[in-house]
Amino acid sequence: MNFIDNPGKLRGFEKNIRVEKVSRRSILKGLGITGGFVLAAPVMSRQAFAYETGAGKMPHGVVIDPRVFVAVAPDGTVTILAHRAEMGTGVRTSLPLIVAEEMEADWARVKVEQAHGDEVKFGNQDTDGSRSTRHYLIPMRQIGASARTMLEQAAAKRWGVPATEVKAVNHEVVHGASGRKLGFGELAADAAKESVPSIEGLKLKDPKDFRYLGKGQVGIVDLHDITTGKARYGADVRLPGMKYAVIARPPVTGGKLVKFDPDAALKVPGVEKVMQVRGWPWPSKFQPLGGVAVIARNTGAAIKGRDALKLTWDDGANGKYDSVAYRKELEEASRKPGLVVRQEGDAEAALKGADKVLVGEYYLPHLAHVSMEPPVAVADVKGDKAEIWAPVQSPGGTREDVAKTLGIPEGNVTVNVTLLGGGFGRKSKCDFALEAALLSKELGAPVKVQWTREDDVRHDFLHTVSVERIEAGLDKSGKVIAWRHRSVAPSIASTFAAGEKHEAPFELGMGLVDMPFEIANISCENPEAAAFTRIGWFRSVSNIPRAFAVQSMVGEIAHATGRDQKETLLALIGSPRIVKPAVKDMWNYGEPFDSYPIDTARLRKVVELVAEKGEWGRQVPKGHGLGIAVHRSFVSYIATIVEVAVDDKGKLTVPRVDTAIDCGTYVNPERIASQIEGAAIMGLSVAKYGEITFKDGKVEQKNFDDFQVVRIDESPTVTNVHIVPPGPDTPPSGVGEPGVPPFAPALMNAIFAATGKRIRSLPLGKQLEA
Amino acid sequence: MIKVKINGQEQSWDGDPDLPLLWFLRDEAGLTGTKFGCGQALCGACTVIVDKEAVRSCITSINDVAGREVTTIEGLHPNGDHPVQKAWRQVNVPQCGFCQAGQIMQAAALLMDNPKPSHDQIREAMSGNICRCGCYQRIENAVHLASTGV
Numbered sequence: 001m002n003f004i005d006n007p008g009k010l011r012g013f014e015k016n017i018r019v020e021k022v023s024r025r026s027i028l029k030g031l032g033i034t035g036g037f038v039l040a041a042p043v044m045s046r047q048a049f050a051y052e053t054g055a056g057k058m059p060h061g062v063v064i065d066p067r068v069f070v071a072v073a074p075d076g077t078v079t080i081l082a083h084r085a086e087m088g089t090g091v092r093t094s095l096p097l098i099v100a101e102e103m104e105a106d107w108a109r110v111k112v113e114q115a116h117g118d119e120v121k122f123g124n125q126d127t128d129g130s131r132s133t134r135h136y137l138i139p140m141r142q143i144g145a146s147a148r149t150m151l152e153q154a155a156a157k158r159w160g161v162p163a164t165e166v167k168a169v170n171h172e173v174v175h176g177a178s179g180r181k182l183g184f185g186e187l188a189a190d191a192a193k194e195s196v197p198s199i200e201g202l203k204l205k206d207p208k209d210f211r212y213l214g215k216g217q218v219g220i221v222d223l224h225d226i227t228t229g230k231a232r233y234g235a236d237v238r239l240p241g242m243k244y245a246v247i248a249r250p251p252v253t254g255g256k257l258v259k260f261d262p263d264a265a266l267k268v269p270g271v272e273k274v275m276q277v278r279g280w281p282w283p284s285k286f287q288p289l290g291g292v293a294v295i296a297r298n299t300g301a302a303i304k305g306r307d308a309l310k311l312t313w314d315d316g317a318n319g320k321y322d323s324v325a326y327r328k329e330l331e332e333a334s335r336k337p338g339l340v341v342r343q344e345g346d347a348e349a350a351l352k353g354a355d356k357v358l359v360g361e362y363y364l365p366h367l368a369h370v371s372m373e374p375p376v377a378v379a380d381v382k383g384d385k386a387e388i389w390a391p392v393q394s395p396g397g398t399r400e401d402v403a404k405t406l407g408i409p410e411g412n413v414t415v416n417v418t419l420l421g422g423g424f425g426r427k428s429k430c431d432f433a434l435e436a437a438l439l440s441k442e443l444g445a446p447v448k449v450q451w452t453r454e455d456d457v458r459h460d461f462l463h464t465v466s467v468e469r470i471e472a473g474l475d476k477s478g479k480v481i482a483w484r485h486r487s488v489a490p491s492i493a494s495t496f497a498a499g500e501k502h503e504a505p506f507e508l509g510m511g512l513v514d515m516p517f518e519i520a521n522i523s524c525e526n527p528e529a530a531a532f533t534r535i536g537w538f539r540s541v542s543n544i545p546r547a548f549a550v551q552s553m554v555g556e557i558a559h560a561t562g563r564d565q566k567e568t569l570l571a572l573i574g575s576p577r578i579v580k581p582a583v584k585d586m587w588n589y590g591e592p593f594d595s596y597p598i599d600t601a602r603l604r605k606v607v608e609l610v611a612e613k614g615e616w617g618r619q620v621p622k623g624h625g626l627g628i629a630v631h632r633s634f635v636s637y638i639a640t641i642v643e644v645a646v647d648d649k650g651k652l653t654v655p656r657v658d659t660a661i662d663c664g665t666y667v668n669p670e671r672i673a674s675q676i677e678g679a680a681i682m683g684l685s686v687a688k689y690g691e692i693t694f695k696d697g698k699v700e701q702k703n704f705d706d707f708q709v710v711r712i713d714e715s716p717t718v719t720n721v722h723i724v725p726p727g728p729d730t731p732p733s734g735v736g737e738p739g740v741p742p743f744a745p746a747l748m749n750a751i752f753a754a755t756g757k758r759i760r761s762l763p764l765g766k767q768l769e770a
Numbered sequence: 771m772i773k774v775k776i777n778g779q780e781q782s783w784d785g786d787p788d789l790p791l792l793w794f795l796r797d798e799a800g801l802t803g804t805k806f807g808c809g810q811a812l813c814g815a816c817t818v819i820v821d822k823e824a825v826r827s828c829i830t831s832i833n834d835v836a837g838r839e840v841t842t843i844e845g846l847h848p849n850g851d852h853p854v855q856k857a858w859r860q861v862n863v864p865q866c867g868f869c870q871a872g873q874i875m876q877a878a879a880l881l882m883d884n885p886k887p888s889h890d891q892i893r894e895a896m897s898g899n900i901c902r903c904g905c906y907q908r909i910e911n912a913v914h915l916a917s918t919g920v
Contacts, residue, residue, distance in 0.1 A: 450806070
């Protein structure tokens with residue numbers, strides 16, 4: 001583990017620091033603790049990031065304040081707030097662990113509490129974009145160091161010795177000269193009277209003294225509860241008098257209810273009420289689609305009641321959406337010039353003068369998130385106050401949207417964040433919580449809105465559908481001299497505003513305009529594409545189709561030139577350098593390029609590491625093939641090698657996967673491994689099965705039978721994860737998402753090596769069986 | 771009146787006999803450890819043990835289990851120290867954790883039936899349980915560990 005502790009590298013970030021004058025009462029209330037470590041003087045001055053991140057530019061920025069995040073009880077229990085949502089990455093453990101490390105708290109005596117949604121108090125809470133560790137490693141260390149310093153000062157005063165003579169060690173403060181010791185609990189009341197030290201004066205621990213960070217030996221805090229059924233997810237919230245609801249929603253995005261007949265539903269035992277739910281016209285960001293709710297004494301009765309409803313819908317303008325026809329439109333658009341979003345040299349002329357031009361059109365259909373926990377929320381609205389319990393990735397945003405939807409002040413809305421049974425971007429959209437709020441208001445009772453799996457598949461904010469067309473021009477020697485990449489896909493922006501037909505900068509920056517190859521003539525274009533359904537973030541977002549296209553084309557170039565895939569890849573990446581694409585308003589995952597450049601030395605290194613550890617070039621049995629791919633996303637660098645076996649019937653198995661990740665400085669390598677192992681499974685699901693299609697504006701799939709995901713009997717036999725040790729100046733970068741994008745192209749390159757078949761259209765489906 | 775023994779306790783139900791056991795457990799009996807994932811026996815999140823067999827509680831009606839003994843994750847072991855639970859923690863299996871109760875119940879049922887399953891047998895027996903986070907490698911290792919002594 002290496003952290004930058006060099007104050008000479010401090011950059012001004014003062015404007016982003018937030019100091020909230022939080023009353024003692026509200027802190028105590030917020031932490032649910034009586035007595036203890038609560039401080040009076042708000043003395044925060046500046047945010048001393050050792051490297052700059054985009055954290056301060058997120059809504060509500062960063063709060064570095066031990067009074068908000070830490071409490072020490074007289075019995076020594078240290079309570080640390082987790083302000084980010086847990087959806088499986090381990091963040092609810094990792095961020096508090098950072099505080100505990102710096103504070104010298106004994107993890108066995110730490111209790112983690114989940115913060116409710118309040119970004120003014122806690123800073124930004126959007127748990128997405130693979131950002132939590134990269135934005136909060138240093139702030140959490142500073143919070144821990146502040147708390148430690150205050151405990152040390154309190155002990156020094158008690159003993160009448162200089163603070164420099166005392167030191168916090170494993171949950172107590174020690175005076176070395178006299179051997180005296182005081183536990184954190186004994187110091188809590190005095191420490192609370194100390195002023196919060198200024199950030200620039202804080203002394204952070206020497207990484208060589210770390211007990212927890214970088215070690216990977218601390219299990220997630222919810223481990224025992226998860227294995228015993230006690231862990232509480234959104235659907236597990238039960239309130240006295242709570243009603244259970246399911247909703248029939250318009251089958252076509254933007255459709256409307258014409259009429260409904262509730263009689264049969266009301267006859268179902270346990271059904272209590274049938275009522276309309278307000279819907280918003282499309283697009284409306286995350287507002288509910290509307291429809292008819294069935295209210296019952298349990299979820300089973302509500303579902304049975306819904307099945308008995310007679311419903312008539314007006315499908316509206318999107319009723320013609322058809323995936324087969326739309327794909328043709330995208331393909332045609334990709335064959336014509338589009339909005340130029342990156343231009344270097346003259347790709348048009350170079351393609352004309354090339355000895356050989358390779359053309360690949362790569363198709364990726366819509367994908368559904370299908371987190372194991374379908375969307376669900378509980379709301380209790382009383383008068384002008386609302387309380388929500390929900391598995392949301394963005395509790396701050398949920399609070400804002402609930403307030404707006406109900407027309408009440410944000411301060412009157414409490415959003416309690418449960419564990420998320422998976423998120424993958426779906427639960428960044430709080431429509432299900434808004435539905436619960438609307439129903440509870442109308443019913444005058446607490447209500448749980450449960451989405452069924454069919455609801456989830458049919459009314460998702462889907463991953464976009466895309467055609468990525470790449471033309472690579474080669475000279476006589478086989479060197480790539482021209483690269484034209486046209487990306488055609490409806491934008492996530494279309495969910496926020498009508499008529500958006502071009503991809504947003506953050507989508508273009510995910511593997512299109514940031515393409516790192518050393519090629520003289522580059523043109524990246526974005527022809528128009530209109531949306532006909534709700535498009536949203538899906539884990540890794542546009543990086544999935546981009547890595548699939550770019551890294552498949554590398555495999556095609558290797559084949560066309562008779563060269564090794566890995567050597568071709570390294571030749572295209574070119575010399576170790578910082579890539580600075582000629583792009584206006586280049587998006588870099590919200591991070592400054594100074595701290596997070598596009599560094600081809602690091603890109604090369606993960607390729608070389610995975611090749612070494614994954615034994616690239618090894619002999620594989622007949623019918624097996626090796627494929628490799630690399631991709632930078634969420635400012636991390638990831639390379640994957642897949643070994644595939646294809647039998648004579650075209651059935652595919654994956655004997656081995658190796659992935660190398662460079663995510664800079666890291667907190668918990670054990671959770672990094674679990675994320676990357678899981679990314680291989682999700683990558684395989686995308687490659688093998690992932691496809692949502694539309695006919696007459698309606699999603700044609702409904703559940704895990706027709707929207708399949710990979711099961712254990714088809715999962716890779718072994719997945720090895722190789723983590724690049726961070727350099728001394730390497731800021732932390734993303735882990736949750738970047739593992740997915742390189743998988744599909746590595747698999748398709750492996751399939752080509754095994755069978756000679758080039759798959760350019762996902763999912764694989766039965767293409768090998770033909 | 772339907773009577774059923776759940777985790778050793780007698781429970782009764784005089785509502786809709788077709789009510790899926792899942793919703794009886796979760797909404798009526800307050801045993802929320804058993805999860806809803808698909809409602810069609812496709813994902814295994816709702817797996818419980820009825821007598822000695824793993825069943826999907828989402829398509830099993832309360833009437834189907836009348837007079838039988840149902841074990842949910844809450845009742846698998848009084849302290850949560852069933853070998854499968856211990857192995858799960860030792861291997862750090864879960865990511866989000868939502869499917870894990872179903873996975874654990876399925877694994878426990880497998881080991882009752884076959885105390886020393888091979889890796890292929892583990893994969894086959896666990897293939898009805900989906901984990902979207904993709905914890906399969908660890909699930910396989912944990913079941914193996916549980917079968918060989920934690």
